[in-house]
Amino acid sequence: MSDTSTSPAAPVPTDFIREFVAADLATGRHRKIVTRFPPEPNGYLHIGHAKSICLNFGIGLENTGRCNLRMDDTNPAKEEVEYVDSIIADVHWLIDGWADGVLGLKLRGEGSATGTTDGELAAHHPAAVLPADAAGRALEPFFASDYFPQLHAFAVRLIRLGKAYVCDLSAEEMERYRGSPDRPAMDSPFRERTVAESLDLFARMTAGEYADGARTLRAKIDMASPNIWLRDPVLYRIRKIDHHQTGNRWCVYPMYDFAHCLSDYIEGVTHSICTLEFEVHRPLYDWILCNLDLPDPLPHQYEFARLSLGYTLMSKRKLLQLVTEKIVNGWSDPRLPTLSGLRRRGVTPQAIRDFAYNIGVTKHNALTDVAVLEKAIRDDLNRIAQRRLAVLRPLKVVLTNLGPDEVVECSATNNPEDPAAGTRKILLTREVYIETEDFLEVPPPKYFRLRPGGEVRLKYACIIRCDEVIKDAEGRVIELRCFADLTTRMGAENSGKKVKGTIHWVSVPQSVRAEVRLYDRLFTAAEPERDGRDFKTVLNPHSLEVLEAHLEGSLAEAVPEVRYQFERLGYFCVDPDSRPGALVLNRTIPLKDAWAKETAKG
RNA sequence: UGGCCGAUGGUGUAACGGUAGCACAGGCGACUUUGACUCGCCUAGUCAUGGUUCGAAUCCAUGUCGGCCAGCCA
Incomplete structure (x- = not known):
C-alpha cells in the first residue's frame, strides 16, 4: 500500500466508522469499499471538509478501494462553476501524493446522456475511473446532476408503486400540515390522489406547465412519525432556473434526500459518510432505497461529528458573509480556514492530513483547540522549510x-x-x-x-x-x-x-526589502458565536499586520508557495501578490516563543 | 408533555467486562550559534445515583447536561 503516510509514526487510524468497514469486509458484505466526498458547489472547501476528505479517502486508500468526488448539485439556485473549479483544485491539493490513486472520477462529458422518464432504470451511468486507468483521457468529478434522468425515472417508479404523490399544498400550507416535533401532522388533502393523476401531474410539472412552488412530489410515508423527515417529505420541487451543468433542460429538481441515497447507489458507494446533523435523515435514506426495490448491495449511511475549531468559523454561510462583506479579502484570505486560504498562508497539505489524523473521528461534538492545528503545521514545516x-x-x-x-x-x-x-x-x-x-x-x-x-x-x-x-x-x-x-x-x-x-x-x-503580512486569529473569542452573539462583535482588529521587512539577499528570487523558516521568527511563504522586485510574504505561523510567554507572565 | 444521538484530565481522543493509555495545552529541567527543534520528568480524567458482576469507563435503569430535527437548502 502506498505510504506517504499521514503521520510519520502513525499506525493505520482507527475509529468507529473504520470498524464498520472492517466488519463489512470480514463478513463478506462488501468485497470492495467505495466511499465518496460529495460537496455542494455553493462555496469553497474548508478545513472541516478536509476532515471528511481525509476520512473518506483514507478509508478508500486503506482498503484498496475508491473514493468518488461528486458535486452534490441539486439546487441550481445556490451553485456556481467557480465553486466546482475551486473544489476540484482543493481536493487535488489536499490528497495528491497521498490518496490521489483512489480518487474516483469519470471521463469528461460522460454521464449526462439521456435517460428515460417512464419509470424504467436508465441503462448507463458513468463508470468510475481511477487515475491509473485514465490513460491520458480527461477526467472530471461525478455530478448528482448527471443522474437527473435516472433520478426522475426512480421518482416515476415510486409514484407507480403508490409510494409518492403530487401535492398541491403551498409551502406555507405544507409547513402547517407538517406539525412540529411534538405536535401531530395532518395528511395532505392530495395524499390519496390516484397513481394515474400523480403520474400525469408529475409529467406536466416536468414539462414546465406549472409555476415555481405550485406543486411538489412527495413521498407517502408516515405523517404520524415522530421523525419529521418521514412526514411525507418533498422529493421534487419546481425551479425554473438554469443549472450550471444542465442548463435549462430541467425545471424540476430532486431534493437532497432523494438524490443523495440514489446517487450513492448509482455509483456503487458502500459507505456513505456524512456529518451528525443527517442522523435523523438516515431512516429516509433507507426508506427510499428499500421502497424502490433495488437489488443489493445497498449503500449505508454513517455519521460523524463535524469539526469545530477554536477562534474560527466553519459554516459556508458565515464564510460567505465574511467574503461578501469584505471583512476578509476573498475566499483565499490567509486568515480563513478555507483550504485555499490555508494554502495561500503556507500551510502544507501534509500538515492538514496530520491534523485530521490527530483529532480522530467520533460521534460527539467537540471544540478542537487551534493549538492542535498549529502543532501539526509547525511539525511539518520544521521538517521541510x-x-x-x-x-x-x-x-x-x-x-x-x-x-x-x-x-x-x-x-x-x-x-x-x-x-x-x-x-x-x-x-x-x-x-x-x-x-x-x-x-x-x-x-x-x-x-x-x-x-x-x-x-x-x-x-x-x-x-x-x-x-x-x-x-x-x-x-x-x-x-x-x-x-x-x-x-x-x-x-x-x-x-x-x-x-x-x-x-x-x-x-x-546585501538585503532585499519585502512586504510581510502577519496574521493573527480572526476572532478574539474561541467560540465567536457563543450564545447566539454576532461574530462581528468579536472580530480581532489586529488579525492582519503589514510590515516592510529586510530579507537576506538570497531571498530575492523566491517564488510563490515555497516555504521558509525565518530564524527565530516563524514560517513564511511567498504570496502570489508578489511581483518582480516586489516580494510579498505571508507569515504562516510564528515559532513557539518561550521568552514571550515568560514576559507575558509579568 | 415528541423522537434520535452523545457524555473519559483544561482540550482532543484510546481502552470493545479484567493495569484508565496517547496527543495537544500547561509546569520543571537538559541540550542548543534559532528562548526553535529534540530529550527527560511532572500536573490532571471515566456526568450523577442506583443495579448486574468475583470484577464496570464499558452492561442495565433512572436522572442531569449537551447536540440534532418543524426548508419546496444541503
Whole structure:
C-alpha cells in the first residue's frame, strides 16, 4: 500500500466508522469499499471538509478501494462553476501524493446522456475511473446532476408503486400540515390522489406547465412519525432556473434526500459518510432505497461529528458573509480556514492530513483547540522549510571595526533537520539590521539579548559587543555601534566562545526589502458565536499586520508557495501578490516563543 | 408533555467486562550559534445515583447536561 503516510509514526487510524468497514469486509458484505466526498458547489472547501476528505479517502486508500468526488448539485439556485473549479483544485491539493490513486472520477462529458422518464432504470451511468486507468483521457468529478434522468425515472417508479404523490399544498400550507416535533401532522388533502393523476401531474410539472412552488412530489410515508423527515417529505420541487451543468433542460429538481441515497447507489458507494446533523435523515435514506426495490448491495449511511475549531468559523454561510462583506479579502484570505486560504498562508497539505489524523473521528461534538492545528503545521514545516535570516522591525547596527566595503563571508545551515539541504553563503558587512526587540537599554532579569556593554552572537557570524547607543531627539534608540569580534567566527580560534544570546540579522547593503503580512486569529473569542452573539462583535482588529521587512539577499528570487523558516521568527511563504522586485510574504505561523510567554507572565 | 444521538484530565481522543493509555495545552529541567527543534520528568480524567458482576469507563435503569430535527437548502 502506498505510504506517504499521514503521520510519520502513525499506525493505520482507527475509529468507529473504520470498524464498520472492517466488519463489512470480514463478513463478506462488501468485497470492495467505495466511499465518496460529495460537496455542494455553493462555496469553497474548508478545513472541516478536509476532515471528511481525509476520512473518506483514507478509508478508500486503506482498503484498496475508491473514493468518488461528486458535486452534490441539486439546487441550481445556490451553485456556481467557480465553486466546482475551486473544489476540484482543493481536493487535488489536499490528497495528491497521498490518496490521489483512489480518487474516483469519470471521463469528461460522460454521464449526462439521456435517460428515460417512464419509470424504467436508465441503462448507463458513468463508470468510475481511477487515475491509473485514465490513460491520458480527461477526467472530471461525478455530478448528482448527471443522474437527473435516472433520478426522475426512480421518482416515476415510486409514484407507480403508490409510494409518492403530487401535492398541491403551498409551502406555507405544507409547513402547517407538517406539525412540529411534538405536535401531530395532518395528511395532505392530495395524499390519496390516484397513481394515474400523480403520474400525469408529475409529467406536466416536468414539462414546465406549472409555476415555481405550485406543486411538489412527495413521498407517502408516515405523517404520524415522530421523525419529521418521514412526514411525507418533498422529493421534487419546481425551479425554473438554469443549472450550471444542465442548463435549462430541467425545471424540476430532486431534493437532497432523494438524490443523495440514489446517487450513492448509482455509483456503487458502500459507505456513505456524512456529518451528525443527517442522523435523523438516515431512516429516509433507507426508506427510499428499500421502497424502490433495488437489488443489493445497498449503500449505508454513517455519521460523524463535524469539526469545530477554536477562534474560527466553519459554516459556508458565515464564510460567505465574511467574503461578501469584505471583512476578509476573498475566499483565499490567509486568515480563513478555507483550504485555499490555508494554502495561500503556507500551510502544507501534509500538515492538514496530520491534523485530521490527530483529532480522530467520533460521534460527539467537540471544540478542537487551534493549538492542535498549529502543532501539526509547525511539525511539518520544521521538517521541510529551509532557514533564512530576515528582520521584521529593523534597528541599525554599525560594526565599527569593519571597513565600509569590508565583506565577511559566513556559512549558514539551510535546515538543521535535514543535512542534505546543505549550506549557503551570507555576507556580514559594516552595517547590519537586527530586530528592534533584540536590544533593550534596561533589560529585565533573564533577558539575554543585546544590552549596552553586553555581548550577543550574530547567528552564523560572530559575537558583537554594544559600545554605544545612538538616540534621536525624542530619545528613541536609532542606532547601535558595536565591536565585532571576528575571532569568534565559525572555524576561528575563539569560535567556541559562549554567550547567552544568539540573534538574527541581515546586512544592510546585501538585503532585499519585502512586504510581510502577519496574521493573527480572526476572532478574539474561541467560540465567536457563543450564545447566539454576532461574530462581528468579536472580530480581532489586529488579525492582519503589514510590515516592510529586510530579507537576506538570497531571498530575492523566491517564488510563490515555497516555504521558509525565518530564524527565530516563524514560517513564511511567498504570496502570489508578489511581483518582480516586489516580494510579498505571508507569515504562516510564528515559532513557539518561550521568552514571550515568560514576559507575558509579568 | 415528541423522537434520535452523545457524555473519559483544561482540550482532543484510546481502552470493545479484567493495569484508565496517547496527543495537544500547561509546569520543571537538559541540550542548543534559532528562548526553535529534540530529550527527560511532572500536573490532571471515566456526568450523577442506583443495579448486574468475583470484577464496570464499558452492561442495565433512572436522572442531569449537551447536540440534532418543524426548508419546496444541503
